[in-house]
Amino acid sequence: MINLETIQAAHDRIRSHIHRTPILTNRTINERSGVEIYFKPENFQKIGAFKARGGLNAILQLSEQERYYGRSLGPVTTHSSGNHAQAVAFAARQVGTKAYIVMPRTAPQVKKDAVLGYGAEVIECEPTLEAREAGVQEIIxxxxxxxxxPFDDDRVIAGQATAAKELIEDVDFDLFFDVIMAPVGGGGLLSGTALATHYLSPRTKVIAAEPEGAADAVLSFKSGKVEKAPYIKTIADGLMTSLSERTLGYIREHVTDILTVSDAEIIAAMRLIWERMKIIIEPSCAVPLAALLKNKDQFAGQKVGIILTGGNVDLGKLPF
Amino acid sequence: MINLETIQAAHDRIRSHIHRTPILTNRTINERSGVEIYFKPENFQKIGAFKARGGLNAILQLSEQERYYGRSLGPVTTHSSGNHAQAVAFAARQVGTKAYIVMPRTAPQVKKDAVLGYGAEVIECEPTLEAREAGVQEIIxxxxxxxxxPFDDDRVIAGQATAAKELIEDVDFDLFFDVIMAPVGGGGLLSGTALATHYLSPRTKVIAAEPEGAADAVLSFKSGKVEKAPYIKTIADGLMTSLSERTLGYIREHVTDILTVSDAEIIAAMRLIWERMKIIIEPSCAVPLAALLKNKDQFAGQKVGIILTGGNVDLGKLPF
Structure with missing residues (x-):
């Protein structure tokens, strides 16, 4: 059970290890959308993505527990196509323990290199969920x-919740957000965002965005059970996973809607952010802005917070 | 004659029209270089480049003078391959006057579009200095x-000086910079940087960086007269112009050295900034970091400020 104290404790735990990323606004994007948008650029976070928060909260908490019993934390492991891999490698280095990261051999080289750079061991596997889980099982x-x-863990979710917490705290106190938006893959960030918003700014709606080419969450949200995506084909490589029972539960309770967008809409929103804000974000990160621009009328005149999730792109494989 | 009061007045004049860009640091780049680097990211400036400062200072000052005589400012014009074009168009809009911008037909489309977006008129010409000057003459x-x-104007130079002024003011008071670096094209930014540093942090050296494929400034700096580059061929499209007598004078007086770098070194430095800092900078902007990385030993252990000049790149034509 994640309550306000859980999120506050997570924030206190990870604070000295992370950046408090700034809040960015852009006049052109506001004019073009008719919406007052406050971006939380987690591409500037440690490891280049918000996932540093969840990985740190889980591993620091484990380390505290072991210390309580007079032991030191043994190795940690995970499987991830990208940013969570770096998050675990980075957090393990922060507490001085070993990390084994199972990564699909198709993951971008820049992400594999980064994991190795944090001193973790990379174990490559076939790019299927089964192969990833088997790889982790073997390591264990x-x-x-x-x-x-990566997301089916309350410690990870409470860590991810701190991004929305900072967004709410750092934007002018008089302003309350009409909406906070986040993308949805496995639902860890979205669950954390929805919980933080529920406790800290209860009048604010949380609206998620998902690629059409990985549209499992929108189906699960409607049916109430964890569904598979009809097909998986999207440039948003961080959002291909399905929800878990846990994240679906938080999302059904605290999220208002899930909007879907095409890859063309994602690329256009990504390009708009690159060109006008001069910051590098990954495709997964552009999904909420794409959904907002596609549904301008729904957001007209509102104050909207958007969590920009990460900036780890392979510059050799850009969609422009 | 530009003195401290000129620079202070320029800053007061333009302050409400510009962003006070932040100071950025990056642990990986510091570790890799062995240098403590403070970046001033003017890619986040209005129009996406520091040139907003000089254009505004010149045009606001003209407008003040005309107002003193009870007149309003008539049209303004310039020729520019890029950012100065946007600066003049933007500044003209700020004072409500018309701008005619002569641009080489080879200038990136993204820069032409931006000029048009500020309500200026674009007149295309052949990509030679002669054609550009003839175009402007006709407009006049x-x-x-x-x-x-773009640079042979004390009002413009005093405006550009405000970037270094902010860099010096905003970095910890106890810290004094060993070196401040800027790229050199026509020498407007470099002159302003050298003058601001001379007045505000006199113990700090100013070191410039220039592409090997537009190496006029280094020759002029040595000979004491305005020289042409032996050849012009570089990815740093903002640095192709030669110095003027005026900028050469300031540079000879207040700059310690000019270092040159190859296009491969520029692209590597640009990629490093994109990948590690997650910000979009144009090739011209990477030239000082490229020079620093090439001459690591010279800068080892020092505190170095680097002005990142702009972020207006054509995403369709990236060197990666």
């Missing part, structure tokens, strides 16, 4: 490593 | 427009 059996799941 | 004869030169 061989090394006794503790699994840090 | 037809419309009585006032020329705002």
């Amino acid at each position: 059996e061989q090394t006794g490593a503790v699994l840090i799941h | 004869e037809q419309t009585g427009a006032v020329l705002i030169h």
Whole structure:
């Protein structure tokens, strides 16, 4: 159960290890959308993505528990196509323990290099969920490593919640957000965002955005059970995973709607942010702005916070 | 003659029209270079480049003078391959006057579009200095427009000086910079940077950086007269112009050295900034970091300020 104190404790725990990313606004994008948008650029976060928050909160908490029993934390492991891999590698280095990261061999080289740069070991596998889970299972059996799941873990979700917490705290006190938006993949960030918003700014709606080419969350949100996407084909490589029972529960309780966008709409929104804001964001990150621009009328005149999730793109494979 | 009061007055004049851009640091780049670098990211400035400062200072000052005589400012004009064009168009809009901008037909489309977006008129010409100057001459004869030169103008130079002024003011008071670096094209930014540093932090050296493929300034700096580059071929499209007598004078007086770098070194430095800092900078902007990385030993352990000049790149034509 994640309550306000859980999120506050997570923030206190990770604060000295992370950047308090700024709030950015852009006049052109506001004019073009007719919406007053406040961006939280987590591409400037440690490891280049918000996932540093969740990984740190889980691993620091484990480390505290072990210390309580007079032990030091053993190895940790996870499987991830990208940013969560770096998050676990980075957090493990912060507490001085070993990380084994199972990554699909198709993950961008820049992400593999970054994981290696944090001193973790990379184990490559086939790019299927089954192969990833089997890889992690093998590591656990061989090394006794503790699994840090990318999203199906309340410690991770409470860590991700701190991004929305900062967004709400740092924007002018008199202003309350009509809406806060986040993309949805496995639902860790979205759950955290929805919980933080529920406790800290209860009048604010949380609206998620998802690629049409990985549209599982919108189906699960409607049916109430964890559904598979009809097909998986999207440039938003961070959003291909399905929800878990846990994240679906938080999302059904605290999220107002999930909007879907095409890859062309994602690329256009990404390009708009690159060209006008001069910041590098990954495709997954452009999904909420794409959804806002597609549904301008719905947001007209509102104050909207958008979490920009990360900036780890392979510059050799840009969609422009 | 530009003194401390001139620069202070320029800053007061333009302050409400510009962003006070932040100071950025990056641990990886510091570790890799062995230098403590403070970046001043003028890619986040209005129009996406520091040139907003000089254009505004010149045009606001003209407008004040005309108001003193009870007149309103007539049209303004300039020729520019890029950012100065946008600066004049933007500044003209701020004072409510018309701008005619002569641009080489080879200038990036994104820069032409931006100029048009500020309500200025674009007149295309052949990509030679002669054609550009002839184009401006024709505009002046037809419309009585006032020329705002990209760099051979003390008002423009005093405006550009405010970037270094902010850099010096905003970095910890106890810290004094060993070196401040800027790229050199026509020498407007470099002159302003050198003058501001001379007045505000006299113990700090100013070191410039120039592409090997537009290496006029380094020759002029040595010979003491305005020289042409042996050849012009560089990705740093903002740095192709030669110095003027005026800028050479300031530079000879207040700059310690000019270092040159190859296009490969520029692209590597640009990529490093994109990948690690997650910000979009244009190639011209990466030239000082490229020079620093090439001459690491010279800068080892020092505190270095670098002005990142702009972020207006054509995303369709990236060197990666």
